[in-house]
Amino acid sequence: MSALLQVRGLRKAFGGVQAVQDVDFDLAAGELLAMIGPNGAGKSTCFNMINGQLVPDAGSVVLAGREIAGRPPREIWRLGVGRTFQVAATYASMTVAENVQMALLSHHGKLFRIWPRAASLHRDEALELLAAVGLRDRADEPCSTLAYGDIKTVELAIALANQPTLLLMDEPTAGMAPQERNALMQLTRRLVKERGIGVLFTEHSMDVVFAHADRIMVLARGALIAQGTPEAIRDDAQVREVYFGSGRLVRAARAGERSGDRAGGQAGRSAAGGPAAGGP
Numbered sequence: 001m002s003a004l005l006q007v008r009g010l011r012k013a014f015g016g017v018q019a020v021q022d023v024d025f026d027l028a029a030g031e032l033l034a035m036i037g038p039n040g041a042g043k044s045t046c047f048n049m050i051n052g053q054l055v056p057d058a059g060s061v062v063l064a065g066r067e068i069a070g071r072p073p074r075e076i077w078r079l080g081v082g083r084t085f086q087v088a089a090t091y092a093s094m095t096v097a098e099n100v101q102m103a104l105l106s107h108h109g110k111l112f113r114i115w116p117r118a119a120s121l122h123r124d125e126a127l128e129l130l131a132a133v134g135l136r137d138r139a140d141e142p143c144s145t146l147a148y149g150d151i152k153t154v155e156l157a158i159a160l161a162n163q164p165t166l167l168l169m170d171e172p173t174a175g176m177a178p179q180e181r182n183a184l185m186q187l188t189r190r191l192v193k194e195r196g197i198g199v200l201f202t203e204h205s206m207d208v209v210f211a212h213a214d215r216i217m218v219l220a221r222g223a224l225i226a227q228g229t230p231e232a233i234r235d236d237a238q239v240r241e242v243y244f245g246s247g248r249l250v251r252a253a254r255a256g257e258r259s260g261d262r263a264g265g266q267a268g269r270s271a272a273g274g275p276a277a278g279g280p
C-alpha cells in the first residue's frame, strides 16, 4: 500500500543557510506524524514546501500518487492539503457558523462577494462540522466572544470544511493552556482517524507530541536525525544528545504514556534508560 504523502530528497537553502537538506519521509492516511526540532531546524520551511508557499531547490512531494512540489499554494490546497495557522485567523465580527460557511463556500468554489446574499448557504453543513468539534451550541455567537481555545477549535472546523486528505498543523496548540492543548489534540486525533486524514504537525510542547503523535521525526539543522514511534524516539541516544540533552524528553515521553490516548501505545512498556514510573 502506498503512503498518502511521500517526501523524498527535499532541499531548500536561503543564501548560505541550508534550511532543509535531503529530507525523506512517508505519511499514511489517518496517521498523526509530528515533526520536532529546535528553533531554526527547518520545520516551517518543510511545511511551506509541502503547501506550496516555497518552491523546493530539489526533491519531490507526492500526494496520493501525484507530484505537487513547486505547484502554487491554491492548487495544492485544491488537491486536498489543508492547514491551520500558528496564530488564530477567524473573522471576529462574523459568527462561528458564518466563519465555517465561508470556508465551505470557498471549498465549493463559490465567490466571497456573493456572501451578503448567501447567509444561509451551507448552513446545515457548517452546523454539522461544528457539532463534530463540539461547538454546535456556539454557532450563532460572534467569534470575538469565544475563548482562544474555542477559536482554535473553530479553525479546525474551517480546515475540515475543505475536506483535506492531508492536514498541516504548524504549532496548533501555541498559546493555549495545557488542558486545552490536550483537548484540542484529542479532538483532532479522533476526527482525523474517523476521516482517514493524514496529519503532519509541529509542536514545541513535548507533552503534546508524546501524548498524541503516532510517529515522530526529529529535524536538526535541516536534516532528519531520527524518525520512529514515540517509544523509539524517546530511547534514541542521538536524539537525546543532539536535541534534548536533558531529562526533559524522558519526562514528556512518560507523560505521553500515561495519557494512554495514542493508538498502538504500549502503556505497560518499561522506559529503557528512563527513571522508574511513578516519580514526579
Ligand SMILES: Nc1ncnc2c1ncn2[C@@H]1O[C@H](COP(=O)(O)OP(=O)(O)OP(=O)(O)O)[C@@H](O)[C@H]1O
Residues within 6 Å of the ligand: 014, 017, 018, 019, 037, 038, 039, 040, 041, 042, 043, 044, 045, 046
Ligand atoms: N525566508 C527566509 N529567508 C532566509 N532564511 C530563512 C527564511 N526562512 C527560514 N530561514 C532560515 O532557515 C532556517 C530554518 O528555519 P525554519 O523557520 O524552517 O525553522 P523552524 O524549525 O520552523 O523554527 P521554529 O521552531 O523557530 O519555528 C533558519 O536558519 C532560518 O533562519
Ligand SMILES: [Mg+2]
Residues within 6 Å of the ligand: 043, 044, 045
Ligand atoms: Mg517554524
